[in-house]
Amino acid sequence: MIVIKNLVKRYDDLLALDHLDLRVGTGVIFGLLGPNGAGKTTLVSILNGLTGFQAGEIEVFGLSLSKELAEIRRRTAFIPQTLALYENLSVIENLRFFAGIQKITGRTLRHNLDYAISVNRLQALLKQKAGILSGGQKRRLNIAIGLLNNPELLYFDEPTVGIDPDGRNEILETIRAFKNDAKTVIYTSHYMPEIEKICDEVAIIDQGRIIRQGLLETLLQEERADSVVIELLHANEAQLRELTQKYADVKFVDATTLMIDRHNSSKMGALLTVLEAEKIAIKQIRYGTTNLETLFIRLTSSGVSDV
């Protein structure tokens, strides 16, 4: 579905994408993770033809992005994080406007409108102004607009920001269901549990490069074997952060958890000595981890959970 080779994007002196390679198969829900400034947004912008690039090759549906952007756009949809809709227009006016600018008419329009409305459960809201919808309803309308061209490939940029857990679950279910329609989804999110819940495959991007890519389950299994987790009883967060700054191989996970690469466990002794000297009690030491967040933290250079 998507093949990216040696992609380079610079903003003046800043290298945003550094010879990036990526492959995404058809019909998968693909999670794209990375810290702030890692290059996720730039990559998605390039894939949608919104930003140019200096070097590399991109193929989507086997078509060159540089040469056949218009055709690629006809078969893809970009659902931005912000509510890219008109609050002063009703739900149906929004849908008709965005269908109109894509020149979707006649039977195709009726079919695609029905699909977008039913998938997002907007039937009862069609005449309401978008501005008075709840946060979750607006998010659903935001997604519905993206379905108007019945795309084969959808880019979701944090589609659940600012909505309650029920609304979030509804949206995740909707996206998960795209798999049954053989649609491919590229999903960027700050919420690791969401990625774990819906994605088949993930890529972690950092400093403009893909540093790990693969099936989610495989990555987590590898991670379990690669890391040692130290759980603490009581600790001062600032004190722990200071420790992790002193010891480059030690990662801060949260206020009571540290992590160290199994292959660097020779430093374990030194770390335990420091913890004892600082009077920080250890609850348990175990191998591996079970979630994506710790994998992400270990791999990325930021060492913080804000991605």
Next chain:
Amino acid sequence: MLSKEFRLVFRDKHALAALFIMPAIFILIMSLALKDTFNSERALLKYAVVDLDQSVQSAKLRTFLVAQRVLQEQPAVIADDAGYKRVFPGELQFVLTIPKGFAQSYAQDEPVGSLLLLSAAADVRPEMLTLFETEVVTGVMRLRFAKMKTELAPFLPEVAQKLEVLDFNGEGIVKVRFNTRQPDEKPTSTQQSVPSWIVFGMFFIIIPMSTIFVNERRQHTLMRMSAMNISVPALFAGKIAPYIVINQIQVWLMIAVGIFVVPLCGADALTLGDSLVGLLMVSLGLSLAAVGTSILIAVTAVTVEQATTVGGIINILMGAIGGIMVPKFYMPHSMQEFANLSPMSWGLEGFLDIFLRGLGPEAVLADSLKLAGFGVALLLIAGMVFNYKQNRGL
């Protein structure tokens, strides 16, 4: 695209108020406020006379002043010349004091000191002072002339007889013709103010247009449209066309206010010129200039607040410079030259050519082209800025 833009504007109460109600109110207020300014029959100067001489001559001078159409005598509120430095009551602009002995001194060949004492209000305009002084001096000259006739009569009866028929009758000396559609048609406050506020109101589309545009960019609606294969020219065209239509609605609505509503409030009705083509040329040129300015502000502003503040300031500055708020003929020459740089001035001159001077398309062609060129240039710059920002992900 077009129907979306119309819906967004017509559902925004503030935009509607700024585009339609505000200029209509301006037209009403300014037509009424300036009603007398453009009326040459009106008494411009209000004065009082303190007649300490109480002579036949002083009475004649007062009678002469009362007869002048631009003067209006008010009851004397000051009993003596001690009132010279008093605060003037009400609308009084001048107090003319006729001192004791005026009847003897007015015709002396070499009068000692000033014949009359004139007190002027602190805020009196210089041209009004000159006008009043001229009227007073003319009055005194008439008295002297009459005295001369009387003195000559016994010695030169033929000359005195000829002088009898010669008088200072200004009406017969100068015939005023205004450079308007009809030679004898006087410019009215409505003719003067309606074009100004139409121009000003048309540029107010800066506010709704830039606000909607900045919101679209902030919410990534523009980005979404770009991802849906909408090109920058198509995007801009979808903005330009509706606002040009809105501008034209404004023009005709304001003209209707001038023709039908202003007379109901007591001012003169607007009379249209004879050139519909000329009117369309100017209004379309103005629309392009206003739309170009709006889009450039919209693409350069980062926030809605920036767009509204910068847009408002630019609108008011162009209006102040361009002769909207202060008519150009009140400005000094250098300022008038500067005013000619404002697109609002080009539009205003175009409208005045049509409404006031009764000229046709050929007279407004240059101003219309300047406006259109200005608008197109700003649109091109806006397109470049938009592309640059989009490519930088800004």
